[in-house]
Amino acid sequence: xxxxxxxxxxxxxxxxxxxxxxxxxxxxxxxxxxxxxxxxxxxxxxxxxxxxxxxxxxxxxxxxxxxxxxxxxxxxxxxxxxxxxxxxxxxxxxxxxxxxxxxxxxxxxxxxxxxxxxxxxxxxxxxxxxxxxxxxxxxxxxxxxxxxxxxxxxxxxxxxxxxxxxxxxxxxxxxxxxxxxxxxxxxxxxxxxxxxxxxxxxxxxxxxxxxxxxxxxxxxxxx
Amino acid sequence: xxxxxxxxxxxxxxxxxxxxxxxxxxxxxxxxxxxxxxxxxxxxxxxxxxxxxxxxxxxxxxxxxxxxxxxxxxxxxxxxxxxxxxxxxxxxxxxxxxxxxxxxxxxxxxxxxxxxxxxxxxxxxxxxxxxxxxxxxxxxxxxxxxxxxxxxxxxxxxxxxxxxxxxxxxxxxxxxxxxxxxxxxxxxxxxxxxxxxxxxxxxxxxxxxxxxxxxx
Numbered sequence: 039x040x041x042x043x044x045x046x047x048x049x050x051x052x053x054x055x056x057x058x059x060x061x062x063x064x065x066x067x068x069x070x071x072x073x074x075x076x077x078x079x080x081x082x083x084x085x086x087x088x089x090x091x092x093x094x095x096x097x098x099x100x101x102x103x104x105x106x107x108x109x110x111x112x113x114x115x116x117x118x119x120x121x122x123x124x125x126x127x128x129x130x131x132x133x134x135x136x137x138x139x140x141x142x143x144x145x146x147x148x149x150x151x152x153x154x155x156x157x158x159x160x161x162x163x164x165x166x167x168x169x170x171x172x173x174x175x176x177x178x179x180x181x182x183x184x185x186x187x188x189x190x191x192x193x194x195x196x197x198x199x200x201x202x203x204x205x206x207x208x209x210x211x212x213x214x215x216x217x218x219x220x221x222x223x224x225x226x227x228x229x230x231x232x233x234x235x236x237x238x239x240x241x242x243x244x245x246x247x248x249x250x251x252x253x254x255x256x257x258x259x260x261x
Numbered sequence: 262x263x264x265x266x267x268x269x270x271x272x273x274x275x276x277x278x279x280x281x282x283x284x285x286x287x288x289x290x291x292x293x294x295x296x297x298x299x300x301x302x303x304x305x306x307x308x309x310x311x312x313x314x315x316x317x318x319x320x321x322x323x324x325x326x327x328x329x330x331x332x333x334x335x336x337x338x339x340x341x342x343x344x345x346x347x348x349x350x351x352x353x354x355x356x357x358x359x360x361x362x363x364x365x366x367x368x369x370x371x372x373x374x375x376x377x378x379x380x381x382x383x384x385x386x387x388x389x390x391x392x393x394x395x396x397x398x399x400x401x402x403x404x405x406x407x408x409x410x411x412x413x414x415x416x417x418x419x420x421x422x423x424x425x426x427x428x429x430x431x432x433x434x435x436x437x438x439x440x441x442x443x444x445x446x447x448x449x450x451x452x453x454x455x456x457x458x459x460x461x462x463x464x465x466x467x468x469x470x471x472x473x474x475x476x477x
Contacts, residue, residue, distance in 0.1 A: 042340070103414070103460035104453040105421035108432055112453060115439065116446035193324075200326035204425055211328060224336035228329050236324040 046221035047230050057213030058234055064209060065196040065242075068131050072138030072195065073188075077177065079143035080150055094143070101140035107201050109133050114205045130202035130209075138195040145187045149180030182254040189246045193239050200235070210234060267442040272451070278434030279455050285420040285430055288352045290413055293359025300364030302393075305371050315364065322361035328422050330354050335426045351423050355416070362412055370405035371397060407471035414460045414467065421456075431455055 047054075082094035101109065113136075114129040124132065153176050161171040181188070203212035214231045218224040251258060265271075303315035322330065334354030338345035374397050382392035424433035435452035439445045 099461060099464070100453075100457065103418075103464055104456045105418040105432065107421045107424065108435070108449055108453045108456065111432075111435075111439075112446065112449045116449050119444070119446040197324075197326040200328045201422065203328070211326065214329075214332075218336075225333065225340050228332040228336065232321075232325040232329050232333065235326055235329060236321060239324040 042226055042229075043223060044226045044230070046223050047217060047226045050217050050221075053213050053217065054210065054230065054234065057208060057210040058238060060207070061196070061199050061209040061211075062238060062242075064127070064131055064134065064202070064207070065192075065199045068134035068138055068199070069192050069195060071131070071135040072142050075135060075139035076142035076146050079139060080146040083143070083147050084150060098140045098143060101137055106133070106137050106198050107204060109137060110202060110205060126202070126205045126207045129205060130199070130207045134195060134199060134202070137198065138191065141191050141194075142188060145184045145191060146177075146180060148187075149182075149184035150176055152183055153180055178254075182257055185250055185254065185257075189243060192246065193242060196238060196242055197235065210238075264443045265441045267438070267444045267447060271438045271442065271448075275431060275434045275438060275448075275452060275455065278429060278431040279459070281428070281430040282417060282420050282432075282456075283459065285352065285355065285423060285428070286413065286417040289355035289359045289416050289420070292352065292356025293363050293416075296356060296360035297363030297367060300360055301367035301371060304364060304368040315368075319361045319365050322358060323365070327358055327419055328425060330358055331422060331426055347426060348428060351426060351428055355420065355423075358419075359412070359416060362415075363409065366408045366412060367401065367405050370401040370408075373404055374400045403474065407467045407474060410463055410467035410470065414463045417460055417463075418456060 079094045079097060082090050083098075085091050085094075110129065110133040113133045114124065114126065117124065157175050157179075158171060161175045166175070199209060200211040203209060203215060206212060208216070210231055214227045218227040221227070300315050300318065303311050304319070306312050306315075331351060331354050334350045334357075335347060338350045378396050378400065379392055382396040387396070420430055421432040423430055424436060427433065429437075431452055435448050439448040442448065
């Protein structure tokens with residue numbers, strides 16, 4: 039039985055915090071891009087044209103039925119073979135965007151389908167443009183309705199960012215791997231990291247709830 | 262330096278990896294089911310503290326990246342003083358991970374059985390245990406089946422992370438083959454195809470079961 043000694047880990051806390059910040063930056067960027075991609079794919083899924091629908095469904099099923107780490111390897115190790123070399127960090131963000139986009143688009147599609155036809159007809163009869171109808175009547179209430187599921191999905195995305203340490207991105211887990219290589223205090227390092235991830239999840243959840251109150255104030259009206 | 266041709270023996274090697282992937286997922290599902298059902302029952306307990314322990318466990322495990330959980334299990338066995346082979350440590354870690362998700366899925370299923378059912382059981386004079394066993398659980402199982410199959414798909418995909426701690430499942434074999442042949446694109450796409458061929462049918466089953474549930 040060894041004894042836990044956190045000294046070597048705590049003295050490198052600045053490194054871990056920089057890793058946590060990169061984790062947060064990568065995840066937030068991926069969330070933003072994933073949200074855009076997901077909206078596009080959700081709209082494609084509801085398209086009139088069978089080919090467009092097929093492309094959207096093929097993308098979603100391909101991503102949802104293969105592991106994230108394999109997708110990451112295809113992008114980082116595989117794409118250079120066809121002349122597309124990406125640095126680890128852009129590869130990571132790209133992979134996370136594709137991964138998060140597939141799950142998020144299913145959520146957004148459910149939200150769009152929940153918007154009633156009458157709302158859209160009301161918008162038309164008020165003379166709103168197609169873009170305005172899409173923006174204010176379809177997508178905003180749709181996202182408002184499925185916001186909680188989206189938050190869970192984004193939390194999963196934050197956690198999956200730890201996987202990008204496998205292509206040497208120096209985010210929290212990557213930094214942890216480095217520190218355990220130097221100090222050999224593997225158990226201590228990963229316990230501290232686990233706690234930091236739990237804190238990041240709590241932070242993200244809190245932040246997203248604040249955004250929800252700002253962006254969708256109508257959800258919080260007391261009737 | 263010479264690279265090997267990417268050929269049939271490599272594919273066989275990866276298929277062996279696939280067998281380990283499925284094996285690991287089945288072990289995790291079995292272990293996770295045992296701990297998960299206990300956790301689900303704890304989460305619907307009448308004792309507030311028992312409920313809190315279950316919820317805390319679920320929160321912590323779901324809030325930690327699986328990769329970090331795997332590292333803790335992989336390195337942690339020594340600290341507890343056991344000489345555990347990596348495969349066993351990783352199987353245990355996956356079971357703990359699966360338990361948190363299954364516990365949460367099953368708690369939700371138990372809760373979504375209409376309250377009238379347990380009131381009815383109570384009115385008929387059934388004990389709480391009998392009500393659980395004969396009235397609530399059989400109905401909850403039906404509700405729980407589609408998301409459980411869905412989670413099994415997630416489990417199969419997530420066993421790929423065991424490659425990071427050198428368990429030779431499908432992703433690890435793909436890494437080895439990729440290094441030997443220097444055909445990363447073909448190799449990783451083939452690995453992705455293998456995963457897809459296993460996961461997609463299960464996804465369809467899960468979806469069909471869910472549709473049938475909504476009809477009834």
